Amino acid sequence: MNVSDIFSHDYFMRQAINEAQTAFAKDEVPIGAVIVFNNKIIARAHNLVETLNDPTAHAEMQAITSATNAIGGKYLDNCILYVTVEPCPMCAAACFWAQTGTLVYGASDEKRGFTVISEKLLHPKTLIIKDVLKDEAAELMIEFFKQKRK
Amino acid sequence: MNVSDIFSHDYFMRQAINEAQTAFAKDEVPIGAVIVFNNKIIARAHNLVETLNDPTAHAEMQAITSATNAIGGKYLDNCILYVTVEPCPMCAAACFWAQTGTLVYGASDEKRGFTVISEKLLHPKTLIIKDVLKDEAAELMIEFFKQKRK
Numbered sequence: 241m242n243v244s245d246i247f248s249h250d251y252f253m254r255q256a257i258n259e260a261q262t263a264f265a266k267d268e269v270p271i272g273a274v275i276v277f278n279n280k281i282i283a284r285a286h287n288l289v290e291t292l293n294d295p296t297a298h299a300e301m302q303a304i305t306s307a308t309n310a311i312g313g314k315y316l317d318n319c320i321l322y323v324t325v326e327p328c329p330m331c332a333a334a335c336f337w338a339q340t341g342t343l344v345y346g347a348s349d350e351k352r353g354f355t356v357i358s359e360k361l362l363h364p365k366t367l368i369i370k371d372v373l374k375d376e377a378a379e380l381m382i383e384f385f386k387q388k389r390k
Numbered sequence: 391m392n393v394s395d396i397f398s399h400d401y402f403m404r405q406a407i408n409e410a411q412t413a414f415a416k417d418e419v420p421i422g423a424v425i426v427f428n429n430k431i432i433a434r435a436h437n438l439v440e441t442l443n444d445p446t447a448h449a450e451m452q453a454i455t456s457a458t459n460a461i462g463g464k465y466l467d468n469c470i471l472y473v474t475v476e477p478c479p480m481c482a483a484a485c486f487w488a489q490t491g492t493l494v495y496g497a498s499d500e501k502r503g504f505t506v507i508s509e510k511l512l513h514p515k516t517l518i519i520k521d522v523l524k525d526e527a528a529e530l531m532i533e534f535f536k537q538k539r540k
Contacts, residue, residue: 336479
């Protein structure tokens with residue numbers, strides 16, 4: 241196994257899924273994110289909207305704040321943001337301001353994803369890779385909302 | 391002078407302009423916001439993107455986090471958000487999540503305002519009032535960028 245196998249999109253997305261599972265355990269909508277710079281995770285976060293009573297506390301928002309803090313600059317153009325579910329318009333627009341280099345996401349969100357509004361919410365230079373471990377990411381969401389309806 | 395004169399949109403927008411002036415003094419893009427509940431300001435904030443090295447630290451984002459913290463709930467449906475300049479898509483979508491009751495803004499932003507992308511970024515129930523003290527809000531922005539170009 242070589243380095244490129246270890247540090248694959250699947251590898252980092254699994255770390256994001258771990259974050260989503262932590263959110264699930266806190267009764268939060270299970271979405272997780274990590275941000276990677278030079279094959280190193282510089283930020284990890286999960287949704288904390290209910291815990292913090294803060295509608296802006298999405299996984300991506302916290303990860304972006306944390307990563308820019310780690311880097312000491314406001315741009316993430318050399319970073320990859322992994323998130324388990326397609327970002328909402330707020331998070332996509334935050335990626336825009338950070339000029340995020342690459343956005344990798346798992347499951348699509350046909351109701352609240354940014355693509356429902358416009359792909360122009362992202363920065364034109366941001367590379368998009370989707371469907372990475374999408375079934376696992378989607379399964380967490382489906383299970384969460386199934387339990388909520390009980 | 392009665393209470394409705396004192397607690398007018400102009401009155402609260404002036405408080406937001408005060409915040410924008412504080413941002414200007416910190417060499418930040420001069421945008422300020424306040425959030426009002428029952429004629430009382432429950433959050434004040436100004437842009438801190440450069441100070442915090444955080445692309446998400448727009449005035450509205452901080453004000454929403456602060457206001458939901460003050461209220462102890464994630465919705466601002468009974469609140470009015472005043473901001474000196476038209477919100478960007480990130481901040482408009484944050485207003486969506488908070489189900490902001492009323493959005494009052496001053497100057498339009500023809501380049502980065504949310505209406506450039508879509509008015510659907512806001513919650514369908516949010517009432518929009520614009521152009522409040524727009525000349526003063528715009529003047530601060532014009533003066534800031536004029537100094538930047540020197």
